[in-house]
Each structure stands twice: as C-alpha cells, then as structure tokens.
Amino acid sequence: MSTPPAIELDSVTVGYDRRTVCRDVSLRIADGSFTVFIGPNGCGKSTLLRTIARVLRPSEGRIAVLGRDTRAYSRRQYARTVGLLPQGIEAPAGMTVTDLVLRGRHPHRSALSRWTSQDDQAVTDALTVTGTAEFGDRVLAELSGGQRQRAWLAMLLAQDTPVLLLDEPTTYLDIAHQYEVLDLLAELHASGRTVVAVLHDLNQAARFATDLVVLRDGRITETGHPSTVLTPDLVADVFGLRCRIVPDPVTGTPAVFPEPTRPHPSLGPR
Numbered sequence: 001m002s003t004p005p006a007i008e009l010d011s012v013t014v015g016y017d018r019r020t021v022c023r024d025v026s027l028r029i030a031d032g033s034f035t036v037f038i039g040p041n042g043c044g045k046s047t048l049l050r051t052i053a054r055v056l057r058p059s060e061g062r063i064a065v066l067g068r069d070t071r072a073y074s075r076r077q078y079a080r081t082v083g084l085l086p087q088g089i090e091a092p093a094g095m096t097v098t099d100l101v102l103r104g105r106h107p108h109r110s111a112l113s114r115w116t117s118q119d120d121q122a123v124t125d126a127l128t129v130t131g132t133a134e135f136g137d138r139v140l141a142e143l144s145g146g147q148r149q150r151a152w153l154a155m156l157l158a159q160d161t162p163v164l165l166l167d168e169p170t171t172y173l174d175i176a177h178q179y180e181v182l183d184l185l186a187e188l189h190a191s192g193r194t195v196v197a198v199l200h201d202l203n204q205a206a207r208f209a210t211d212l213v214v215l216r217d218g219r220i221t222e223t224g225h226p227s228t229v230l231t232p233d234l235v236a237d238v239f240g241l242r243c244r245i246v247p248d249p250v251t252g253t254p255a256v257f258p259e260p261t262r263p264h265p266s267l268g269p270r
C-alpha cells in the first residue's frame with residue numbers, strides 16, 4: 001500500500017468572517033517532503049498554513065493529515081501530530097524560555113502522568129540545538145526578536161511532531177541564525193519529518209525545499225521542484241519582478257537576481 005500524503009487539501013475554501021481568502025484549494029504534500037509556500041504579501045500563505053494547523057476552519061472542503069480527516073483528531077492527538085510556529089505570537093507575561101519550551105511537552109502528557117526522562121531529554125535537546133540553553137532562565141519579553149524566535153522554535157521542537165508547520169521561521173534572525181534554523185529544518189526533514197514552511201527569500205526556498213507551492217490571490221498557481229518552478233517568467237508573473245536566475249554557486253539550486261526596478265546610476269550601462 002502506498003503511503004498517504006502527509007497533508008491533503010481537497011477543495012478547501014477559507015477566510016475571515018465573510019471575506020474569503022483561499023478558494024477551492026486542492027493540494028497534496030508528500031510525507032517526508034520539505035515544502036515551502038511562496039507568493040506575494042497577502043496572497044494567503046499564512047491563512048493556508050493556519051488552516052492546516054486547525055487554527056482556522058475551512059468553510060468548504062476537507063483536510064487530511066497522515067491519511068486521517070483533521071476533524072477526526074482530538075486536540076491532544078493533533079498537537080502530537082502537527083506543530084505550528086506561527087507569526088508574531090506573544091508569550092504570557094513573565095514566562096521564561098525554559099517555561100515556554102516545557103510547554104511543548106504538554107500534548108505528550110495527561111493530567112496525571114509524571115514528567116519522564118523522555119520529556120527531560122526532549123526539552124534539553126530542543127534548548128541545545130536552538131542555542132537557547134544559554135538564556136533559558138531569561139524572561140521572553142526581555143529578549144531580542146531573534147532570541148525569542150529561537151525560543152519559540154525550541155518549543156516546537158520539544159513538541160516533537162512528525163509534521164512541522166513554520167510561518168516565516170527566519171523572521172528577526174541575522175543571516176547566520178537564518179541558515180542555522182534552515183539547516184536544522186533540513187536535518188529534521190532528513191530524519192523523516194514533513195516540514196512545511198512559508199519563506200519570503202526565494203533563494204532560501206529553492207535551496208531547502210523539495211517542493212515549492214506558489215500562491216497568488218488565494219490560489220495555487222504552480223507546484224513542483226524548485227528547479228522547474230522557479231523561472232524568470234514565474235517571478236515576473238507572480239511577483240511582478242524582472243530577474244535573472246543562475247545556479248547558486250554553493251548548491252546549484254536556482255538563485256534569483258532581480259533587475260533594477262528603476263534606473264540606478266551606480267549600475268552603469270549593461
């Protein structure tokens with residue numbers, strides 16, 4: 001029997017109050033893929049990710065995760081299966097990094113169960129790999145944006161789910177920490193997890209994704225491997241940007257170089 005997709009959307013329509021954002025979206029995200037959603041601001045990337053995470057409820061259509069309708073999961077079962085790193089979340093006042101990461105273990109424990117060595121290990125590992133152990137005792141509100149982002153990522157890792165959804169996980173991070181996080185996601189992907197992320201940087205998307213999903217105006221316009229999807233025509237069409245695409249000298253994946261959007265004296269004649 002073939003493996004079911006990690007995530008399957010069947011004619012999903014979703015939005016806010018009476019405003020529809022994504023209409024009739026169907027998509028299969030392969031189990032074990034590293035899928036990246038790209039598209040212009042406001043096209044519905046976060047909305048779709050939050051719908052998969054069950055934060056938003058589709059008005060039409062259905063979503064299945066690991067072959068099972070998402071409505072059939074209990075809250076706890078879903079939190080053990082799908083982890084979400086949302087955008088712009090606030091932690092409760094006074095919460096420390098370690099408190100936050102401990103919360104990642106909640107779905108794995110019942111009210112009566114004891115804290116196990118497995119819980120301990122998951123928390124320690126999450127703090128270590130995200131480089132947050134050194135400020136584990138500090139209050140989140142007093143950290144820099146990048147430190148806070150890594151703390152939320154540590155919580156997600158402690159949750160230890162087979163499916164990870166990440167909405168712009170590199171926001172606030174300096175370039176070294178961006179690549180550390182992306183390399184960490186690549187490692188999680190290599191260990192068999194399904195990673196689905198929203199990224200704005202097309203070069204990073206092309207470097208890390210096994211599959212790109214291109215959205216525009218709440219609809220999917222293209223899906224596939226970055227080397228076939230990412231073309232100058234697609235970038236012009238979807239983002240309205242003229243560009244050249246050359247192989248990334250490090251990885252050979254497509255790298256996007258924009259043409260100037262207005263005359264720029266320092267560029268000289270070409």
Ligand SMILES: Nc1ncnc2c1ncn2[C@@H]1O[C@H](COP(=O)(O)OP(=O)(O)OP(=O)(O)O)[C@@H](O)[C@H]1O
Pocket residue numbers: 016019021039040041042043044045046047048
């Ligand atoms: N809570 C909300 N209530 C009402 N409308 C919303 C809400 N959140 C988002 N929207 C609207 O839904 C549309 C899609 O937003 P969404 O955040 O999904 O886009 P996005 O592709 O993730 O954008 P960005 O790249 O700017 O993060 C936008 O027009 C936005 O204004």
